[in-house]
Each structure stands twice: as structure tokens, then as C-alpha cells.
Amino acid sequence: MLDFSILINNLDTYLEGFKNTVLASIIALIGSFIIGVIVAVMRIAPIKPLNWIGSVYVEFIRNIPLLIIAFFFYIGLPAIGVTLSGFVAGTIALAIYTASFIAEAIRAGIQSVPKGQMEAARSSGLTYLQAMRIIILPQAIKIVIPPIGNQFINLVKNSAILGMIAGLDLMYFGDLVSSHTFVTFDVYIFVGMFYLVLTIPLSLGVGYLEKRLARSH
Amino acid sequence: MFKSKTSKIAGILLLSASMLLSACGKGGEKETAGTAKNALEEIKSKDKIVIGVKYDTRLFGLKNPSTGKVEGFDIDISKELAKDILGDEKKVEFKEVTSKTRIPMLNNGDIDAIVATMTISEERKKEVDFSDVYFDAGQSLLVKKGSPIKGLKDLKKDTKVLAVKGSTSAINIREKAPDATVLEFENYTEAFTALKSGQGDALTTDDSILYGMADQDSNYELVGGTFTEEPYGIAVKKGNKELVDAINSALKKMKDNGKYDEIHKKWIKSN
Amino acid sequence: MDIAGALSVDNLKFLADGFKVTLYIAFVSIVLSFIIGIVLGTLRYAKIPFLSKVVALIVETIRNLPLLLIIFFTFFALPEVGIKPSITVAAISALTIFESAMLAEIVRSGLNSIDKGQIEAARSSGLTYTQTLWHIVMPQALRRMVPPIVSQFISLLKDTSLCVIIALPEFMHNAQILYAQNVNYIVPIFIVVAFMYFIVNYCLSLIARRLESRQV
Numbered sequence: 001m002l003d004f005s006i007l008i009n010n011l012d013t014y015l016e017g018f019k020n021t022v023l024a025s026i027i028a029l030i031g032s033f034i035i036g037v038i039v040a041v042m043r044i045a046p047i048k049p050l051n052w053i054g055s056v057y058v059e060f061i062r063n064i065p066l067l068i069i070a071f072f073f074y075i076g077l078p079a080i081g082v083t084l085s086g087f088v089a090g091t092i093a094l095a096i097y098t099a100s101f102i103a104e105a106i107r108a109g110i111q112s113v114p115k116g117q118m119e120a121a122r123s124s125g126l127t128y129l130q131a132m133r134i135i136i137l138p139q140a141i142k143i144v145i146p147p148i149g150n151q152f153i154n155l156v157k158n159s160a161i162l163g164m165i166a167g168l169d170l171m172y173f174g175d176l177v178s179s180h181t182f183v184t185f186d187v188y189i190f191v192g193m194f195y196l197v198l199t200i201p202l203s204l205g206v207g208y209l210e211k212r213l214a215r216s217h
Numbered sequence: 218m219f220k221s222k223t224s225k226i227a228g229i230l231l232l233s234a235s236m237l238l239s240a241c242g243k244g245g246e247k248e249t250a251g252t253a254k255n256a257l258e259e260i261k262s263k264d265k266i267v268i269g270v271k272y273d274t275r276l277f278g279l280k281n282p283s284t285g286k287v288e289g290f291d292i293d294i295s296k297e298l299a300k301d302i303l304g305d306e307k308k309v310e311f312k313e314v315t316s317k318t319r320i321p322m323l324n325n326g327d328i329d330a331i332v333a334t335m336t337i338s339e340e341r342k343k344e345v346d347f348s349d350v351y352f353d354a355g356q357s358l359l360v361k362k363g364s365p366i367k368g369l370k371d372l373k374k375d376t377k378v379l380a381v382k383g384s385t386s387a388i389n390i391r392e393k394a395p396d397a398t399v400l401e402f403e404n405y406t407e408a409f410t411a412l413k414s415g416q417g418d419a420l421t422t423d424d425s426i427l428y429g430m431a432d433q434d435s436n437y438e439l440v441g442g443t444f445t446e447e448p449y450g451i452a453v454k455k456g457n458k459e460l461v462d463a464i465n466s467a468l469k470k471m472k473d474n475g476k477y478d479e480i481h482k483k484w485i486k487s488n
Numbered sequence: 489m490d491i492a493g494a495l496s497v498d499n500l501k502f503l504a505d506g507f508k509v510t511l512y513i514a515f516v517s518i519v520l521s522f523i524i525g526i527v528l529g530t531l532r533y534a535k536i537p538f539l540s541k542v543v544a545l546i547v548e549t550i551r552n553l554p555l556l557l558i559i560f561f562t563f564f565a566l567p568e569v570g571i572k573p574s575i576t577v578a579a580i581s582a583l584t585i586f587e588s589a590m591l592a593e594i595v596r597s598g599l600n601s602i603d604k605g606q607i608e609a610a611r612s613s614g615l616t617y618t619q620t621l622w623h624i625v626m627p628q629a630l631r632r633m634v635p636p637i638v639s640q641f642i643s644l645l646k647d648t649s650l651c652v653i654i655a656l657p658e659f660m661h662n663a664q665i666l667y668a669q670n671v672n673y674i675v676p677i678f679i680v681v682a683f684m685y686f687i688v689n690y691c692l693s694l695i696a697r698r699l700e701s702r703q704v
Contacts, residue, residue: 063689064682065646067660072678075407078414079675086400086416153552160554164653166379166400166411171556176401178564179317179383182340185565192553192561199552272655273668280665282502315655318575321564325572403653406668413671434671 003186010177017173018194024091024169025156025198031095032155033148036102041132043107054103061100066158069093074165090162090169098155102148109144110136142213149206156198170194257302257459260329264303268295269314269328273406275429276484277334280313287311290425290484291332294351297476298332298451301467315404317383320344323454330453330464334426336385337450346457347450348464354423355443356386359412359430366419368441372397379408379417386422389445405430412437423447425485432486490672495680499666503677506662507684513658514645517580521587521644522637528588529595534621543592550589556650558582563654579651579658587644594640598633599625638696642689649685659684 007014042054061069073089084092113136121131163171174191178184260266270291271278277289292311299309312328319331323345334354337347358378360366372378372394380387382401390399400417402408409430412420420427424443431437451468453460471477531543550558562585563578573581602625610620649660663681667673 059690060686063642063693064685065649065660067649067652068678068682068685074416075410075414076675076678078416079671083415157552157554160556163556164403166402166416171554175382180388185568188557188561188565192557195554195557196549196552203548203552272665282666283498313655313657317564318655321567321572322575324567325574327574406664410667410671410674
């Protein structure tokens with residue numbers, strides 16, 4: 001049987017980690033969404049250099065491990081004089097990494113809106129940015145919600161890498177509990193349960209949205 | 218699309234499933250202790266001893282990427298063991314362990330023995346068998362030269378002390394300096410890199426390991442002397458008296474014929 | 489920063505050794521998880537009483553856990569219950585378990601995307617359910633699944649780096665050993681490691697894109 005006394009005796013530790021995992025996820029979620037939208041707009045804006053920058057960002061970040069980005073912010077940046085705590089470095093890395101996937105999802109969404117709409121909006125006197133904000137983005141958002149939702153689930157799972165740079169998250173504290181109690185199996189099962197408490201509702205929500213949006217099309 | 222329904226079931230059933238899993242798992246735990254009897258015979262019959270050593274600990278076990286060889290005090294001791302038990306110091310194979318992976322690796326049969334800056338402790342004795350002490354270390358602190366931290370008493374609130382997961386020093390420091398913030402890392406590489414990156418004010422572990430770091434980077438020094446005793450032992454799987462005896466007799470021979478002192482002098486300058 | 493020192497011939501060779509391990513572990517895990525993923529995804533799609541539900545439960549649970557936790561669990565927790573994998577076996581198992589669950593979901597939605605009318609037509613022309621699945625639905629679905637499967641493989645290749653926590657001598661681990669030598673190596677080594685991953689994964693993603701465009 002699972003030894004629930006481990007959970008009870010170390011509940012404060014678990015909850016501290018859980019709190020930081022939630023916090024890192026929320027901050028990275030907002031950050032990645034903002035960066036993702038900016039990069040997506042850069043990729044499709046009618047200005048070539050912006051397209052290139054956006055493409056380089058997406059292609060490069062998507063194709064390297066999150067761990068390298070996290071290590072870079074944690075122990076690479078101090079080499080040039082910027083020191084970030086594990087929590088901050090990890091959260092920034094998460095936002096930057098996830099943003100590349102979100103940008104790609106948004107770009108696909110925007111490009112699925114017929115080109116004619118942009119032309120019509122422009123000819124009725126809106127600037128490019130206005131047309132984007134008022135006409136295109138609201139439609140695109142509906143299409144991109146399910147893939148973005150999936151990226152957010154991935155983000156929560158990926159936040160576990162904070163544990164590798166002393167980011168004080170669930171994984172980090174789970175690890176501490178296990179090295180101090182000399183129990184691993186039960187400790188990690190509890191860690192897993194805490195993650196499921198976060199990810200299962202998210203999955204349910206994304207599944208629900210997917211179903212609803214599929215119906216409305 | 219019945220994803221949501223199944224996710225719900227997943228959520229509800231997970232608890233019971235994990236309980237079941239651990240329930241049947243715990244049954245098997247007890248059988249494992251007696252399986253590896255006569256590890257000594259086994260080592261002799263395969264004519265090779267596989268030893269788990271550190272790859273990231275200067276002076277004790279450090280991988281040299283240029284030569285592909287591991288070098289250090291633990292390595293030389295291991296070679297002497299192979300020489301005594303199998304008659305040839307080349308009949309030893311090294312595998313990398315970290316403070317976290319060494320006990321699982323020993324228990325799953327990846328390695329025959331651990332010679333990896335491992336402190337003999339009561340907790341660990343429940344999981345592995347130890348040889349006699351082969352090195353006396355003590356926990357200390359490593360700081361950047363000129364740091365205001367001169368010893369344990371300076372580890373106040375808001376000081377960040379770096380340690381390694383699964384090491385005795387990580388546990389000790391919380392008792393000795395309860396106010397300080399302790400950050401734990403996967404291995405010494407990460408911990409020392411973090412210290413050098415300014416992610417902490419001091420790094421704590423055995424003085425022997427810290428000397429290696431100070432040796433690598435002269436901007437760092439040990440302060441405050443030692444505040445625990447960390448006797449290193451060679452660990453083998455539980456219930457292998459023959460192997461422990463063979464290791465102890467090899468250690469004794471090394472000490473008697475001066476080989477131990479020679480190795481000690483080669484690697485350990487201070488003390 | 490010490491670029492010349494960090495990227496000496498010996499160091500690059502050492503990194504290459506690590507990269508070989510990364511590729512090997514990723515390749516074995518890809519093959520295994522492809523097979524298991526197809527089996528699990530099909531079982532879940534087929535709506536076999538009880539069995540499909542059990543598969544769904546397992547797949548959903550694993551999909552919702554961090555891979556890092558699964559790697560930890562495989563290597564550090566399983567020995568407590570008598571299963572004692574070596575580092576390589578633990579790494580391959582953990583990656584396979586996680587990626588199989590991810591692939592199972594891709595396979596299931598691929599199968600779901602095939603028009604139900606086709607199944608009915610095939611059934612009424614005398615094929616059994618299994619035959620229909622095997623000869624009619626699967627070949628079409630597989631073609632649609634190729635791009636997401638390739639993306640998943642890219643993820644797997646990147647995720648191999650997480651095995652650094654169990655000291656698997658892969659790319660990231662060897663990078664760590666190198667920058668342990670000298671703090672000035674950190675940035676150059678990171679750049680090389682990032683570029684190696686980028687080159688391999690970018691090529692894979694180009695292949696995925698070509699396959700995708702060919703389909704339309």
C-alpha cells in the first residue's frame with residue numbers, strides 16, 4: 001500500500017512545490033502567449049525582415065531541447081553578468097520555448113482566415129495592425145484554441161525541468177522528500193498525483209473546447 | 218471524441234491503480250535481498266570487477282575527455298582492489314555513478330561495488346554493505362575568496378547554500394544551519410557551476426571534494442574547517458560478506474605495503 | 489569565454505560520442521513507441537468493451553504526466569518494488585512509455601478522421617471489422633498521421649536530453665562533463681549542443697513538411 005504518512009508528514013513541502021509549479025506555469029503561460037502572438041504576427045506581417053526574425057525564432061527554438069534553454073538562462077547568462085534564480089530562469093525558458101509552438105499554431109490559424117478579408121478591411125480604411133486586431137485575430141483565435149490548449153498542458157508538464165535547476169517546483173521538492181525519507185516509489189507517485197490534479201482538468205477543458213469548436217464549424 | 222469522459226475515469230481510477238501497483242510491488246521487495254549471494258565468486262568467474270565511480274569529482278573520480286580515462290583517488294583505490302582480488306589492475310571496469318544513481322545501480326547489478334566518495338551512514342547501511350573506512354573526510358564550505366562567510370555561523374537567513382541531491386551533506390547542513398536556504402543539484406558539476414554563476418553564497422560537501430574544486434579554480438577557498446565526520450566506505454550489495462572481506466583485506470594490504478599512502482599523497486595535497 | 493579551448497578536437501570527439509548515444513537511444517525508443525503506439529491507439533479506437541477503456545485510462549494518465557517524472561520513476565522508484573533496470577534500459581523504457589502514449593493519441597485521432605461511411609461501405613461489401621480496419625482505414629489514416637508522428641519524433645529526440653538526470657552518457661551529459669572542466673566553456677558548449685540538435689531536428693521537420701504538402 002502507498003504510505004500516506006509520507007504525504008501527510010511532508011505536505012507542506014509538497015504544497016510549496018505545487019504552488020511554485022502553478023505559479024511558474026501561469027506566468028509562463030501568459031508570457032508564452034504574448035510572445036507567441038508577437039512572433040506569429042511577425043511571421044505573416046508584410047515586412048520581410050520581420051518574417052525572417054519570426055521564422056528563425058520559431059524554427060530554432062522549436063528544434064532544441066527545453067533543457068538547453070533552461071540551463072542557458074541559469075548558468076549561461078551569468079557568464080555575461082546576468083544572474084537569475086532557478087525559478088525565474090526556468091519560467092523564462094518555459095515561456096520562450098512554448099511561445100515557438102504557440103506562434104506556429106497562431107500563424108496557421110491566421111492563415112486559415114481567407115485572404116480576401118484582410119484586403120477588404122484594408123480597402124475600407126483600416127491599417128494593417130487594425131485589420132489584424134479587429135478582423136483577423138478574433139476569427140483565428142477560435143481555430144487556434146485547441147492546439148494552444150494542448151501546448152499549455154505540455155507547458156505544465158515541461159515545468160518539471162525547474163527541478164533540475166533548483167527551481168523549487170514540485171519535482172524539486174519531490175526529489176528532496178525522496179532523498180530525505182529514503183523512499184522513492186511512494187514519493188514519486190504522490191508527485192505524479194499533484195501533476196495530474198493540474199493536467200487532467202486542463203485536458204478535460206481542452207477536450208471540451210475541441211468538441212464544441214468542431215461542432216460550430 | 219470521448220476523451221473527456223475517459224480522462225475523468227483516468228482521474229478517478231488513478232488513485233486506486235497506483236495503490237494496487239504499490240501493493241503488489243511491495244510484495245516483491247523482500248525477495249531481492251538474498252538473490253546476489255557469492256558476488257565474489259561471480260566477479261572471479263567473469264574475471265572482471267565493475268566499479269561505480271564519480272566522473273565529475275576532481276581528485277576522486279574525474280573523466281578526462283582528452284584521454285577518455287577517469288582519474289582520481291577512488292580510481293587508484295579501485296585498481297588496487299582489482300589487483301588484489303583478480304591479480305591485475307586492468308581487470309576493473311568503471312561506470313559512472315552520481316550520488317543519486319549509485320545505490321540503484323548497485324542494486325540492479327550494473328556495478329559490483331561503489332567507490333565514489335560515499336559516506337558510511339546508518340541509513341545507507343540498511344540498503345548496502347560497507348567495507349572498512351578507506352578515507353576520512355569531513356563536511357566543509359567552499360566560498361569565493363573574500364566572501365563574508367567564514368564558517369557555519371555565517372550561514373544566516375538569506376544566505377544560499379548549494380548542495381548535491383542524495384548526499385549526506387545536504388541533510389547535515391539543514392540541521393547545522395537551519396536558517397540558510399539550501400538549494401540542491403543533480404551532481405557536483407551543476408552545483409559548482411551554479412556557485413561560479415553566482416547562484417549561491419557557499420557550496421557544502423566533503424572537504425575532500427571541495428579541495429578538488431578549489432584546485433580547479435583558485436578564486437575559491439575552503440572556510441570554517443570541517444564540522445562533521447564523513448568516513449568513506451566501499452559499498453557492495455547487501456549480504457555479500459565474502460566480497461566485503463576480500464575488499465577489507467585488500468585495503469589492509471594497501472595500507473601495510475605503503476601503496477595506500479602513495480595514492481593518498483598523489484591526490485590529496487592538503488590535510 | 490574560451491571558444492578554442494572549449495571546442496578542441498578532443499572535446500568535439502567527446503561530444504560526438506554523446507551524440508551517438510542520443511541518436512541510438514532515440515532511435516530504439518522511436519521504433520518501440522511507434523509499434524506500441526499503433527497498437528494502443530487502435531485498441532482505443534476499436535471500442536472493445538472494457539479493454540479500450542483500460543487502454544484509454546493508461547494512455548491518458550501517462551500523457552498527463554511530465555516525462556521527467558517518468559524517467560525518475562523508472563530508474564529510482566522501480567528498484568524499490570523489485571524491478572531494476574540498467575541506465576540504458578531505464579532511459580529507453582521511460583521514453584518509450586511516454587512517447588507510446590503520445591503516439592497512441594495521434595493514431596486514434598488519425599483513425600477517427602477517416603469517414604465513417606467508408607467503414608460501413610466496406611462492412612456491407614463483406615469485409616470483417618478487422619479487415620476493414622487493416623485494409624481500408626489504417627492505410628489512409630497512417631498517411632494523415634505522418635506529419636504529427638514526425639513532430640513527435642522530434643520531441644523524442646529533444647526529450648532524450650532529460651536522461652541526463654540518470655547520468656546516461658548522452659549528448660547533454662557529455663556537455664556537462666566538458667563545461668565542468670572550465671566555466672569559460674559553458675557558453676560555447678551550449679551553442680554547439682543547441683546547433684547540433686537544431687540541425688538534426690530541422691532536417692526532420694523539413695521532411696515532415698514535405699510529406700504534409702504532398703498529401704494535399
